[in-house]
Amino acid sequence: MKASIIIVNWNGIDLLRITLPTVIAAIKYTGVEHEIIVVDDGSRDESVDLVRNEFPIVKLVSLDQNHGFGEACNIGVKHSRNPIVVLLNNDMIVEEKFLEPLLSVFTEPDIFAVTCQIKKWDKQTVEIGMITAQFKFGFAKVKRNNQIASQEEIPAPTFYASGGASAFSKEKYLTLDGFDELYYPFYWEDMDLSYRAWKRGWRVIYQPQSVVYHKHQGTIGKSYKKNYIKEVYYKNRLLFHWRNITNRWYLTQHLLCLLPHLVGTVLIGKLYYVKGFFRAIKNIGIILERRKREKKFIKRNDTQIFNIN
Template sequence: MRIGIAIPTYCNSEELRRCLLSIQRHAPSIANCITVVDDSGDGRVAAELQSEFPPVRWTIHESNDGFGASANDAVKACEADIVVLLNDDVQIACDPAAQLESVFRDPIVFAATLQSLHADGTFREGAKRLIWPMGIPRILHNPQDQKSPQDGLHTSDYAVGGHAAYRRDYFLKLNGFDPLFHPFYWEDVDLCIRARKQGYNTVYLPKCKVIHDGRSSIRSQHDAAYLRTITLRNRLLFAWRHLPPHLYAFHQMSLAYHRISARLLRDSEFTDAYFTARERQRALS
């Protein structure tokens, strides 16, 4: 079983350098199988780092295609059985190879989410739990909200796209992250829920740790209003694809309430999110 690493990057050579150095330092056993997709649009990151990291295999996008497309290309180009997908602002804190080899021996395991820490070593993200209060999808992040381990194995409803391992052949079979959610957010949740519907599981590996700086390219390149609109839009798109049938009436009531509230409160971000979600749903249906 070969393990590799795939990293989409965008105009972020310093963060990527720290990421690659952390792999060399803490996970040398997989440092010879790294693929990076430079999504800057002009190849600036590759031009700066190629000579410094000769084992890395590079793909250069001629335009900024977004996280989902870049991640898909990175996983596809990575010649490994299990691919660890990392954001460029994530650093490996320990060698995950042994634990990944252990959990992926089970053929129904599709993905594994790693535990992320803040730079000071405190807990940041772990397992995720998807719930549907009043028919609206919501993610619980806190450790106390998670499911109890089964036979010593922690499960997660999805693997965080910024620090997750995927079985590459299943990932490609599912066509990776769906462009419905372009440019970012909720595509990783959608992927794992689609996998679950085909009988595959997602697990959580709390002993496989990464440091997530948190100063991601997405947040540094876009303002808060745009990010909220995209998040709300993709949350709605996810709901319309995966809504449990018995919650349909609750979802319609919740949606009506939020639309009325948005009108009264002049919440243009929610209104934009709703109508762009409808337009995207029609265009891609």
């Protein structure tokens, strides 16, 4: 089975110099002609020249302006030629043997995505392993298992596949229209995509034997102010719930908890929460339209999804 590895880059020339050679080495290790695509999302540095001149094996898709992570991934998927697409952050080093364990899970027709064990760049600390979730106090609460996986640990269902280190069925990805541009410029688009896949009756799997190493916020942290990052995060957190949660009791909890939460954050001076709320509310019309469109495809309800593990 062949895969297309897609790396979205924005002003990450220094990261690409480190990470891209590890991806090329992993491809060579397999002995299979997999594809590597770098989608440059309107970089202002010399990333395009670096890829074009130093990595001719890589297919370059250069965008004139910044589209945000989700839409740039979607563009990369549309340019890919293989049935499996692997999305990697530009600050992700991969192990030489990372690819085959991912692809080996795509044996059943209902597999939507397979996600890696993500460690930090120190190669000792697990950043994301198995992910579970529960709906509590009006919001989805995600719990990440940060235990290092043993060599015997087998693939298992996980709440969502990280957009920075996961393989996807290209056909199913396109059926869902990929990452939703409402989550521009970053965060929560991967959880949204996986949640919609679970609702369709498909599965998302954690593969502990596929290991990558992540320098968290390698690009985002350099390019945006901290309060803006928090504002976007909260906006997208709200959009996720408004778009996807259909269980009446869950929605009631959410609405009852939302106002006290906003008031409380104002009182302690965290105004980025309120700013995020008003950013989110501007999209309520689109959200309601997409909720209605997705409803007819639901095969698994919210309660079932929050109990998949």
